[in-house]
Amino acid sequence: MPSEARTVALDFESFFRAEYRSLCQALVLLVGDAFEAEEIAQETMTRVLERWDRVGAMDSPAGYAYRTALNLQRKRIRRLAVRAKRRFAPVPVADIGPAAGDRHDVRRALQELPDGLRAALILVDWLDMDTEEAGRVLDLKPASVRVRLHRARSALRDALGETS
């Protein structure tokens, strides 16, 4: 009978265990909000599960999941429509520990980046995609990803006062 190509379909639970944490972390960086990140990750994985007969047979189910997550993130922003961006005045965070303060600074700096720059940065520098792979996820030419990446890295370092 047909298809010798994939006799062993990847089990969804195994896929979930392998990818969920990484997906959440990438979304935390993308949306700057752990709760929202996990909401999107949950919805993403639910959709992957619903289509697992097809997605599980793909060479890169994770690529499908990231693409779905990015689309959901865009749609979520669109749907909420009035989502207020963070514009709170910075206050000292020493009382919550330097690690938390650090995290705040980085997330704040990330959120200041335009969406496209932030997504390119996270896909390449956090998820270790190459620019071609990231380009496919973002619907961009690799060269455009590289340009965005360069700008994002510079902006992030500037915002955090880091030297390159």
Add this chain to the structure above:
Amino acid sequence: MSETKELLRRGVGGFEPMPDAFDRVLARRDRKRRNQRVAAGVLGIAVFALAAVGFVRLLASEGTPGSDPRSPFEGTWVSTSDGGTQTMIVRVSADDAVEVTVTDEVDRVCGGTPSTMTGTGRIEDGTALVIPAPVFTCDAGSQAENPGTPPLDGTLRDWTLVLDPETDTLSDGADGVWLREGAEEPSPGPTASGQMWPQTSYQEVVEAQELADAGDPRSTWQVDPDLASDDNLYPWDSEIVERFAREGLGWEDWSIGRSGTFSGQLGGPYQELVLIRCAPGRTNPLYPDEAFADAFVGELAGCAPTIDDFRYETVRIDLEQPGLRGPSGVWVVTRWEMLQPVEPRSLYEHMYPHFELRQVEQVAPPSDAEVTSLLQAFLGARVDGEGAERYVHRHPDGFDDQEVPILYATTGGSPYERYEFDRLQGPVWPSGWIEFRIRLFAEDGTVVEQSLIVVRQEDGRLGLMYGSSFATTDLFPTTENGVPAPVVPFSLLDGEVTFAVAAPPWQEPWDGGVGDLSTFMLFGLDRSSMMIMADPLPVDASCEPGPAPADAEALARSIRSNPDVDSTAPVAVRVGGVDALRMDVAFVASETPTVQPGCRELGLGSAVVEGTRHLYVDGRMRLYLLDLPEGMSARILGIAIAAPEEGFERVMEAAVPTLDSFEFHAP
């Protein structure tokens, strides 16, 4: 590790997903299924009614045995949906089983040789024929080949044919449509469409593949390993699409539909790719500059339409390898359709059209004079105290289309005496909406600010829509002296507890709330959340819910005894005229946070375990605990508002109107 990655690692910090995330996904999937079943049940009634009508007609006209619901399926059926000709014979056997035999003269899965599929099925609901385990064989004994797709057995499992009694056709839910043998093909609609390109039949594709295999340039261009790659997310960037647009459609310039969405599978087949035709060398007459283009469609705003100044030729195409699949197989456009205008079903769709469903059309942006005139009339009416409603767009669907709150006076009742407004953004392609921030100055000195969108309505007139648009401002849709105003009433415990919420900024989550019916959750500005809980329970050291506390004070003591959190001493306050305890709680500061979400929470039960996912180590939660009046169906009410530390006070200010609005109605 790269320097940037190290930075990002700091951004992720100690974040860990919920430990029960997998179970939550399963539960979410099940919840969706339940909802779908409810919807399907409604649809099923309608389908059954249609089937019954068809069945009665059969009884009347043909004398078909009336007690046998399988009869409508019996007979010989023919499908030409995939370019070949498939014949299906459906028989009803004596033991009540339905036997199905499908033959295909030229089956691509069998390398172009004939195939046979047999199976025994059952009728469900009188309208669906389900074949649980069809057996597929290539008649020549060859191995079926369908590389790049899931196993055929799995694909065919529970193969289902749905009867449409009106047209007397069967549909397999994908693209396969079966007509009774001898029946006429339904006439095509007015829509311009086509099947295969550049080949027109499966046999031609086989020949093109042979040419390509032989290195013949007449067909090698149709081979595209990138397109066949399972992770190709950019099928527009392919020669088959390029040539189809230029040679098949005669388009010189085009752009892709919104952010390039498609369905189907990665590596093919790719379905519902949308292209819109642009007038070459022409500036878009209605949107000469792209300064205000929506982020999602900005790349399209510079595309000048071709039909007239408004409408774009819009084509939706499917790409597939009908013969050999994989890096060596030729690609063809297997289906294309010029999309026709379709009225949007909601204002939201009007503002953000589904390009894959309808012809793309842009709307002439309103002129400055038109907009100014509308706003002056609307705001003038608000100052006058009457007649403002008629300017507000209210789509019948009501989707994202809310009433304007505090229309003629502040929540305190003070009327307005003057106004002003500023443009925030727009006009935005393709529907030309413009967003404004208006200010109304009340007699008592209160300043009301609101966000409004000017949009051209379905009838061509300008209308106003309340609220902010996507990704624009940091502003609440309505504020009074900078504080969000309460507008939406909610209730809990069957109306025993009522409160009002400014929504936005407080919004219900995607799936309509979490927890059980005694818990109400709202998301607020930035990363804040508000939980309203009936009878929250303390949790023990292993995070299991403990016994119900005697009263709010006992619950407060339990929270204060939790070593993982810092908490302030409870302060006596009043909420809705009822005595309450207010306390702030936060996780114990730690340089290396090890908080496990879902556990080590604030000493409250399952309701708050859900909610405090939002309370990070850098956040704080203000708790209001109160004993509900005697006779109500719960003893304790908890109100928990969590926010990041940096915005905590502002969030608390935004919550004040809601807290002030609580009322308790003992039965």
